[in-house]
Amino acid sequence: MSVTEAPDRTPSPSTHTAFLEVHDLSVHFPTEDGLVKAVDGISFAVERGETLGIVGESGSGKSVTSQAIMGLHKGSRARVSGQILFEGRDLVRIREEEMRLLRGKQIAMIFQDPLSALHPYYTVGNQIVEAYRVHNDVSKQAAKKRTIEMLDRVGIPNPDSRFSDYPHQFSGGMRQRAMIAMALVCDPHLLIADEPTTALDVTVQAQILELMKDLQREFDSAIILITHDLGVVAETCDNVVVMYGGQCVEYGGVDDIFYKPEMPYTWGLLTSMPRMDRTRTERLNPISGQPPSLINVPSGCVFNPRCAYREHVPGDACVTDHPDLLEVVPQHAVRCHIDPDVRRRIWSEQIRPSL
Amino acid sequence: MTTIQSADGVAPIHPAADDPDALLAVNDLKVHFPIRRGIFFKRQVGAVKAVDGVSFSVRPGETLGLVGESGCGKTTTGRAITRLIDPTSGSIRFEGQEVARLGRSQMRPLRRQMQMIFQDPYSSLNPxxxxxxxxxxxxxxxxxxxxxxxxxxxxxxxxxxxxxxxxxxxxxxxxxxxxxxxxxxxxxxALQPKLIVCDEPVSALDVSVQAQVVNLMEDLQDEFHLAYVFVAHDLSVVRHIADRVAVMYLGHVMELTDRDVLYTEPMHPYTHALMSAVPVPDPAKENRRERILLKGDLPSPINPPSGCVFHTRCAKYREVLSDAEKERCRGEVPVLETKRPGHFVACHYPEARQDIALAEDAGVEGETVA
Incomplete structure (x- = not known):
């Protein structure tokens, strides 16, 4: 697993290539108002059996990143650059027809809103059968058998009779299970889950996350979990990318992100959420201001207009220089001008006691 | 359980609604939506029992949190209080005045006193x-x-x-x-109300912005001495903002008590399950803590389970109770009654557990069952 610096346009020919490697991925959308830099130079890697969390607020580019991996921007006006190496192939450059063979078979996706992701006109069973038969040359009977197996596997009661139900006859949690069954029916090696539990109640969320962990163990698949909920990240992820304004601002193992975060934005996320596991505080500590516009991205550090720790940087480097994503220790990279020793001191003296 | 006859002598006042200082007292509120069949003669063939006998009170300047899963009736309760939905039965007293059966024009002057904030800031403002x-x-x-x-x-x-x-x-x-x-x-x-019913006011916002709005709501409460009925599904936000919390399930209040008591010693098995399901942003604690997984989905409010509505999904019912005790859960509806001073629980076999709520850091280290 490696994180390259943002300006590093030619990734070094490393000895080991990860299962999925994203190098300097950018997705820009030309619009009438200007160029929207939804994702701007993001790099990460995922191995099989591992879960990578991508966290950030709305508009931070987390969903666009996942859509780029799925090749969903092909044929649109979006400008995608960089590399997405999946089992040695570059998904940015392959043609739509090749992508279609991978999509659903090798790489599958679970969307946030299962009611709009499932087709209301077809039964749940038939939609899964279709997904299976597109990639596997089997009879309808065999596909149906496989589908019922999958529905059973994801915990839908009476899968035989539920096979011919329509999506509206399922509850929210069951629809999400059906989506997971559809995503996993071809045994994909990479599963992208875009806010899979955001629309669900906590009790159902706990069921679904448990299910995803079980299935990951069983199929040894890699999961990219996109979420804004740090609690979900703590529960499921091995590594975390924190995104802000289309950029990765901090990257590290889940313990580093929660116990030794160094980027002021990560601190802000951790301090602004009310927590069940700590003594109740009188006031929450929000990050002041609003998330940035992706058309007029702030100069210098993308977080600088909302950052409360700029005084620790001499001069106005925060406003003028764009900081690089630098590794502080192996597997933990931070995009910030503040001196690493000062950051660690702020974290241990000011932030952690206030959590 | 002490029952006191209400002034009009019709329904007994539930102890949870019996508070002389209350700004708002809701007693045995029911909201049933009829299901009709037929083309010409629309017969009523059933009812969605969205809210089925809810009682609570709110004091001036207090925040009452209403929490529960989707479909538990928390939003309907909020809307019935402001009379956006007509209650089927029960009483809603605002400053001692019965408002449950007031007409539209009679309600209007009262709307200066009670206002509402909605969940979706995109559809609640006229574009x-x-x-x-x-x-x-x-x-x-x-x-x-x-x-x-x-x-x-x-x-x-x-x-x-x-x-x-x-x-x-x-x-x-x-x-x-x-x-x-x-x-x-x-x-x-705008009109300086005394009560604001907030229906999931921060659910649609990002965490950093959510904290800004929560802080603002608290400042405004102090400044204008507002009472909030705070409807939300996020238990950690409710813990932060509410003074007292009512946990709802399938149209019933399961547990109602002070915030600190609820989050340190919840008594109802449903509250246990709900709290254990909230993921906490701490990987080590996540690995260590016990999670009570609820099986299956919420039952239909058209045809709710007999006896205790929660028994079909209750972990305690499934794993701990004897057959005779199960019989009681299935046959007898538990009333919301005072188990400790100010702590109302609707369960035949409640149990105070300190290991569930991770309200204090010590909760993880000293895992003890009370």
Whole structure:
């Protein structure tokens, strides 16, 4: 697993290539108002059996990143650059027809809103059968058998009779299970889950996350979990990318992100959420201001207009220089001008006691 | 359980609603939505029992949290209080006045006293009106002429909720989600109400912005001595903002008590399950703690389970109780009764557990069952 610096346009020919490697991925959308830099130079890697969390607020580019991996921007006006190496192939450059063979078979996706992701006109069973038969040359009977197996596997009661139900006859949690069954029916090696539990109640969320962990163990698949909920990240992820304004601002193992975060934005996320596991505080500590516009991205550090720790940087480097994503220790990279020793001191003296 | 006859002598007042200082007292509130069949003669064939006998009270300046899963009736309860939905039966007393059966025009003067904020800041503001008109609407509808004119009052309000008063003529689409929620707050505050029913006011916002709005709501509460009924599904936000919390399930209040008691020693098995399901942002604690997984889905409120509505999914019913005890759960509806002073629980076999709620850091280290 490696994180390259943002300006590093030619990734070094490393000895080991990860299962999925994203190098300097950018997705820009030309619009009438200007160029929207939804994702701007993001790099990460995922191995099989591992879960990578991508966290950030709305508009931070987390969903666009996942859509780029799925090749969903092909044929649109979006400008995608960089590399997405999946089992040695570059998904940015392959043609739509090749992508279609991978999509659903090798790489599958679970969307946030299962009611709009499932087709209301077809039964749940038939939609899964279709997904299976597109990639596997089997009879309808065999596909149906496989589908019922999958529905059973994801915990839908009476899968035989539920096979011919329509999506509206399922509850929210069951629809999400059906989506997971559809995503996993071809045994994909990479599963992208875009806010899979955001629309669900906590009790159902706990069921679904448990299910995803079980299935990951069983199929040894890699999961990219996109979420804004740090609690979900703590529960499921091995590594975390924190995104802000289309950029990765901090990257590290889940313990580093929660116990030794160094980027002021990560601190802000951790301090602004009310927590069940700590003594109740009188006031929450929000990050002041609003998330940035992706058309007029702030100069210098993308977080600088909302950052409360700029005084620790001499001069106005925060406003003028764009900081690089630098590794502080192996597997933990931070995009910030503040001196690493000062950051660690702020974290241990000011932030952690206030959590 | 002590039952006191209400003034009109019809229904006994539930102890949870029996508070002489209460600003709002809801007693045995029921909201059933009829299901009709047939083309010409619409026969009623059943009812969705969205709210089925809910009692609680809210004091002036207090925040009552209503939590529960979707479909538990928390939103319907909030809307019945403000009379956006007509209650089927039960009483809603606001400052001692019965409002459950008031007509539209009789309700209007009361709307100065109770206002509402909605979940979705995108659909709760009319896109064709500038925000000055939106925030000024309560003045016009109620025929109130504020000192210095409506425009001045609106600009003061906008400033109070942290918006630029010069944005008076801008339209809702020009604002972000957090700013729109502030506009909704300004509108609700316009007539200086005593009670605001907030229906998931911060659920649609990002964490950093959510904290801004929560802080603002607390400041406004202190400044104007507001009472909130705070409907939400996020237990950690409710713990932060509420003074007392009612946990709802399938139209019933399962547990109602002070915030600190609920989050340190919850007694109802449903509250245990709900709290253990909230993921905490701490990987080590996540690995260590026990999670009570609820099996299956919420039963249908058209045909709720017999006896205790929760018994079909209750972990305690499944794993701990004897057959005779199970019989009771299936046959007898548990009443919401006082188990400890100020702690109401609707369960035949409640148990105070300190290991569930991770309210204090010590909760993880010293895992003890009370």
């Amino acid at each position: 064709r009106h500038p925000i000055g008109t939106i925030v000024g609407a309560p003045f016009r509808i109620q025929g109130v002429e504020p000192e210095g004119g409506v425009k001045k009052a609106v600009q003061t309000l906008l400033e109070r909720v942290g918006l630029n008063p010069e944005h008076y003529n801008r339209y809702p689409h020009e604002f972000s989600g957090g700013q729109r929620q502030r506009i909704g707050l300004a509108r609700a505050l």
